[in-house]
Amino acid sequence: MIFFERQNGQLRKLLLIGISALVTFLVACQGSGAASNSGRAPLVLSTVPPLPVLDEGEIAAGQQIYTDYCAECHGADLQGEADWKIQNEDGSFRAPPHDAGGHTWHHSDAVLLEVIRLGGARLTEDVGGTSNMPAYGEILSEAQIQAVLTYIKSTWPEEARQVQWEQTARSQP
Numbered sequence: 001m002i003f004f005e006r007q008n009g010q011l012r013k014l015l016l017i018g019i020s021a022l023v024t025f026l027v028a029c030q031g032s033g034a035a036s037n038s039g040r041a042p043l044v045l046s047t048v049p050p051l052p053v054l055d056e057g058e059i060a061a062g063q064q065i066y067t068d069y070c071a072e073c074h075g076a077d078l079q080g081e082a083d084w085k086i087q088n089e090d091g092s093f094r095a096p097p098h099d100a101g102g103h104t105w106h107h108s109d110a111v112l113l114e115v116i117r118l119g120g121a122r123l124t125e126d127v128g129g130t131s132n133m134p135a136y137g138e139i140l141s142e143a144q145i146q147a148v149l150t151y152i153k154s155t156w157p158e159e160a161r162q163v164q165w166e167q168t169a170r171s172q173p
């Protein structure tokens with residue numbers, strides 16, 4: 001009987017230690033969650049490398065290319081064509097904005113580079129419209145295509161850049 005009570009006491013002690021460890025763990029978890037509660041960052045930071053710093057020289061080169069080749073359709077301030085969500089009467093799409101008001105920043109680098117290289121020719125019939133965007137893979141060098149994308153990225157607010165970077169990092173093999 002005495003033996004049993006001793007056992008029982010030890011069990012209770014172990015149980016208490018277990019519970020307090022669990023409570024400490026839960027409190028610690030909650031604490032770290034609250035401390036880094038700035039959006040979706042905490043989970044993502046462990047899997048996605050930090051946002052790369054854009055090269056100033058590449059931004060400047062890209063801005064010039066943008067002005068020369070893209071602004072006439074996508075707008076000098078990257079604002080896109082007026083009523084860009086509406087299709088033209090001939091069924092062609094209007095050029096969307098490249099600022100944070102558009103959806104360029106929703107796509108990974110791989111997707112965007114492909115759009116710039118192939119232009120409207122890449123669109124299949126089932127997308128419900130056409131695009132007269134030229135295929136810049138035949139007009140610009142690969143470095144120029146990269147630079148113009150870098151320039152576009154440099155105009156986005158940090159949050160949009162982070163989202164686009166996550167898309168890019170995840171889509172890399």
Ligand code: HEC
Nearest residue numbers: 069070073093094095096103104112115120131132133148
């Ligand atoms: C003649 C007009 C025209 C020119 C010039 C043009 N684009 Fe476009 N662009 C479009 C149209 C229309 C679309 C929407 C249809 C499509 O996706 O092809 C588009 C779409 C895009 C998209 C996809 C955006 C998204 O959110 O899906 C990117 C990226 C893009 N253009 C980049 C460029 C860049 C960079 C240049 C200059 C090097 C450029 N475009 C020049 C008309 C143009």
